[in-house]
Amino acid sequence: MAPSLNLVGAGHVGRALGRLFAATSALVVQDVLTRSRRSAMEAIAFIGAGRACDDMAQMRPSRVWMVAVGDDAIAPACAALAASQPLAGSIVFHCSGAKASTELAAARAAGAFVASVHPVRSFADPQAVAGAFAGTWCGVEGDPEALAVLEPAFEAIGARPVRIDPAAKTVYHAAAVFASNYLVTVLDAALRAYAAAGVPESVARELARPLASEALANVFRIGPEAALSGPVARGDFATVARQQDAVTRWDPATGRLYEALVAPTSELARRKRGA
Structure with a gap:
């Protein structure tokens, strides 16, 4: 059974990756939380899987959590997640190109393994990205335990991971x-x-x-x-x-x-x- 995946935020990046994970069964999309139930339902319709939640407390425990929010919202969203969910042993990652996995310090303090996976491409058109993702390079860094799960999952959707130095993320x-x-x-x-x-x-x-x-x-x-x-x-x-x-x-x-x-x-x- 593939690991479960919860999405905190499901804009263009979250939707495209969620759709790819669901289509390939690399990760099982479970719960989706966005700014409103309407946008969560729209994301689920695009992804083709998942359950809309109104707040973090409604989300079920998951093996993998994707924090797919804006760069400046990553740390606050992660802190809220750590305060509302049992994260020990789970994997929490974000997809920012500008911020390192250190933005997820609250999750790590709660016992999670953290990482960042940055697909090097534009997500202006999520449907186009989802249809032509194969071969996309992804800059990855983070805890080995997190990357051991995330790298194979991303490779299953056609990504080409490349390890980067988190200290030089900017x-x-x-x-x-x-x-x-x-x-x-x-x-x-x-x-x-x-x-x-x-x-x-x-x-x-x-x-x-x-x-x-x-x-x-x-x-x-x-x-x-x-x-x-x-x-x-x-x-x-x-x-x-x-x-x-x-x-x-x-x-x-x-x-x-x-x-x-x-x-x-x-x-x-x-x-x-x-x-």
Whole structure:
């Protein structure tokens, strides 16, 4: 018999994972608690299993508890859980990319084993995620007793767990921000710079597309050192200075962004030359 699973919170992440666990029988979805009975019933309908509860006291004891709430609500929700449920020997985990399993200290103090499992993908569309979860990397850390149960359960729904250092959890999450959010910011600067040169927006995207696509493909194919090109890689700092001055005169904020990128790009170029 697969371990039972209770959900405290069932937003996009909780619903998608709950549906996957229920469909594969990796974990048996038991009780679901959300902010309202209506949302709990909606979550259960999406998951295809579970029983709605109005408060933590109504929830039955469970082998596994998923605290699927917002980052800042994890510790308070865990404290409330520890105060209302017998947790000794159970497993309590959350799915935050920014917070470590230490947020579940109240559960650990109550005798539970704790962990965090962070699927590295967007959950904006839970149905799409549930339909194409196979191959998703998950950063995992926590008590060995918890991971001994959670890693096989996540592998059963198609996840690829990778152990991370809980002390560096914030840096781990920042990696995703660099790889996704800040990449978009840099590309926005490129498109605005093209527009400042009189290039129509639709054409600017087509000018940037092959440069960005090929650079990104090269990073993952041959590594960032080999993929780096351009004036910094060539050591042409006269061109870099002219560009920085021109960009700053056009838009001071974007000029500061350009300037901030010169030093780390120079360090990458140094690694390229030493490779």
